[in-house]
Amino acid sequence: AQSVTQLDSQVPVFEEAPVELRCNYSSSVSVYLFWYVQYPNQGLQLLLKYLSGSTLVKGINGFEAEFNKSQTSFHLRKPSVHISDTAEYFCAVSEGSGYSTLTFGKGTMLLVSP
Amino acid sequence: DVKVTQSSRYLVKRTGEKVFLECVQDMDHENMFWYRQDPGLGLRLIYFSYDVKMKEKGDIPEGYSVSREKKERFSLILESASTNQTSMYLCASSSGTGNSPLHFGNGTRLTVT
Numbered sequence: 001a002q003s004v005t006q007l008d009s010q011v012p013v014f015e016e017a018p019v020e021l022r023c024n025y026s027s028s029v030s031v032y033l034f035w036y037v038q039y040p041n042q043g044l045q046l047l048l049k050y051l052s053g054s055t056l057v058k059g060i061n062g063f064e065a066e067f068n069k070s071q072t073s074f075h076l077r078k079p080s081v082h083i084s085d086t087a088e089y090f091c092a093v094s095e096g097s098g099y100s101t102l103t104f105g106k107g108t109m110l111l112v113s114p
Numbered sequence: 115d116v117k118v119t120q121s122s123r124y125l126v127k128r129t130g131e132k133v134f135l136e137c138v139q140d141m142d143h144e145n146m147f148w149y150r151q152d153p154g155l156g157l158r159l160i161y162f163s164y165d166v167k168m169k170e171k172g173d174i175p176e177g178y179s180v181s182r183e184k185k186e187r188f189s190l191i192l193e194s195a196s197t198n199q200t201s202m203y204l205c206a207s208s209s210g211t212g213n214s215p216l217h218f219g220n221g222t223r224l225t226v227t
Contacts, residue, residue: 009154032213043118043204043218044157051213090156094213101147101172102216106156 002026002093006105013112015083021076021108023091033074034092034102035065044090050074061085086112117141120205120219127226133192135222137205144209146188147216148172148180151202163188195226 003026013019025031032051036044048059055067065076074091091105121136139146145164149157149172159172161180169180177199181189188207192199202223206216 006156034215036216036218041220043220044206044216045218046215049213049215101159101162104149104157106154 002031002095002103004091004093004103004105006089006091006108008108009106010109010111013081013110015112015114016080018079019077019081019085019110021089021091021110023074023076023105025072025074025091025093030095032094033065033067034094035059035063035074035076036090036092036104037061038088038090038107040087047076047089081110081112083112083114085110118205118207118217118219120203120222122222123220125222125224127192127195127224129196129226131192131195131226133195133224133226135190135192135203135205135224137188137190137219138186139188139207139217140186141207141209141217142185143207143217144185145207145214146182147206147208148178148188148190149204149206150174151204151221157204160190192224195224197226200224200226 005024007022034049035047038044050057050067058064088107090107092102094102118139147162148160163169163182179191204221205219208214
């Protein structure tokens with residue numbers, strides 16, 4: 001079974017600073033990778049996904065992530081954060097063959113302060 | 115846009131009660147899921163269904179059951195609620211196989227006293 005590790009439970013950062021949220025997954029032949037964001041009192045919404053092709057994936061709200069197969073990582077980055085990016089971010093993985101459910105990491109709370 | 119609607123935003127129930135959490139999606143998705151979300155534990159899959167009347171256990175099915183009589187509706191049932199089932203419950207739906215993203219409802223915060 002897949003597992004997902006988000007190394008930081010909380011990341012505090014100042015507005016307009018760059019940020020990286022880390023995600024590692026257990027190895028598999030092929031995987032699909034996702035980042036979701038949860039704003040306060042809301043459900044999760046998709047930020048971006050990697051299915052195949054280019055290892056650099058761009059998502060909504062200026063976020064991007066890079067798939068690194070050798071390091072089994074899928075870190076999320078944004079060059080300049082806003083107060084409105086304050087939210088919890090979840091990395092998720094599913095196996096790339098047949099039907100597979102998503103396995104989520106425990107989440108990283110991004111706290112952006114002025 | 116896909117809409118996943120959970121019938122209650124907040125619920126307070128007593129220990130031992132039978133509890134129904136309802137979820138409806140409007141995009142004809144084959145797959146529906148129930149997760150619970152707890153601080154520090156992320157999302158854990160309770161049950162899922164990939165077709166009407168089909169159900170599969172997730173990672174933490176104990177104490178729960180589900181019902182999917184119609185394609186658009188997926189119900190989570192707590193047969194006899196306990197305090198350790200106090201949590202945020204999230205419903206989601208998707209189409210196709212593992213490369214399809216999930217669409218989530220806004221969650222039901224259940225408190226069992």
